Amino acid sequence: xxxxxxxxxxxxxxxxxxxxxxxxxxxxxxxxxxxxxxxxxxxxxxxxxxxxxxxxxxxxxxxxxxxxxxxxxxxxxxxxxxxxxxxxxxxxxxxxxxxxxxxxxxxxxxxxxxxxxx
Amino acid sequence: xxxxxxxxxxxxxxxxxxxxxxxxxxxxxxxxxxxxxxxxxxxxxxxxxxxxxxxxxxxxxxxxxxxxxxxxxxxxxxxxxxxxxxxxxxxxxxxxxxxxxxxxxxxxxxx
Numbered sequence: 001x002x003x004x005x006x007x008x009x010x011x012x013x014x015x016x017x018x019x020x021x022x023x024x025x026x027x028x029x030x031x032x033x034x035x036x037x038x039x040x041x042x043x044x045x046x047x048x049x050x051x052x053x054x055x056x057x058x059x060x061x062x063x064x065x066x067x068x069x070x071x072x073x074x075x076x077x078x079x080x081x082x083x084x085x086x087x088x089x090x091x092x093x094x095x096x097x098x099x100x101x102x103x104x105x106x107x108x109x110x111x112x113x114x115x116x117x118x
Numbered sequence: 119x120x121x122x123x124x125x126x127x128x129x130x131x132x133x134x135x136x137x138x139x140x141x142x143x144x145x146x147x148x149x150x151x152x153x154x155x156x157x158x159x160x161x162x163x164x165x166x167x168x169x170x171x172x173x174x175x176x177x178x179x180x181x182x183x184x185x186x187x188x189x190x191x192x193x194x195x196x197x198x199x200x201x202x203x204x205x206x207x208x209x210x211x212x213x214x215x216x217x218x219x220x221x222x223x224x225x226x227x228x229x
Contacts, residue, residue, distance in 0.1 A: 112161045
């Protein structure tokens with residue numbers, strides 16, 4: 001089945017550092033990918049829709065200058081958390097619809113990146 | 119009213135019992151319905167996918183969708199300790215429309 005790979009799985013860094021998270025669709029192309037944030041014991045919150053070859057679409061309340069998204073190819077989207085602070089610590093997850101899926105569903109998720117800012 | 123309602127209360131069952139989970143929704147445009155299983159510190163894993171109304175069975179798992187009642191269910195038969203996880207319902211109207219998630223149910227299967 002469709003596989004989405006996310007890297008790194010865990011990052012610990014100092015406040016003020018910028019952190020890049022990669023999301024790759026393995027053996028299929030994804031013109032659209034989605035980035036989510038999840039707090040402990042809560043559901044996923046959509047942050048933005050990543051579009052290959054064009055600007056990402058951000059959800060209301062998500063700072064686009066804080067969370068930079070680049071979808072440079074049909075198999076790779078990156079999320080960069082710029083000048084990260086402790087409040088940015090969270091679990092970040094990407095997803096992509098597999099090939100041949102009607103209506104962009106269902107989506108397949110990466111294994112997530114745990115970001116801890118000290 | 120939230121788009122998707124899922125009672126997040128933890129659920130503990132003995133091994134071998136049937137687990138019953140459900141979600142209700144308010145958006146009549148939803149036509150794609152999914153159940154995901156999420157283990158701690160992992161991304162959601164697709165369990166069941168249903169388009170429009172009807173039932174779908176896959177091994178020990180059965181998903182039901184009743185669009186007239188805006189109600190979806192997931193049943194797990196012969197539950198195993200390895201089924202202990204959080205189960206998220208998700209749905210979409212399709213296209214590039216986003217997924218709407220329930221809050222998730224934490225299920226614990228006791229050996």
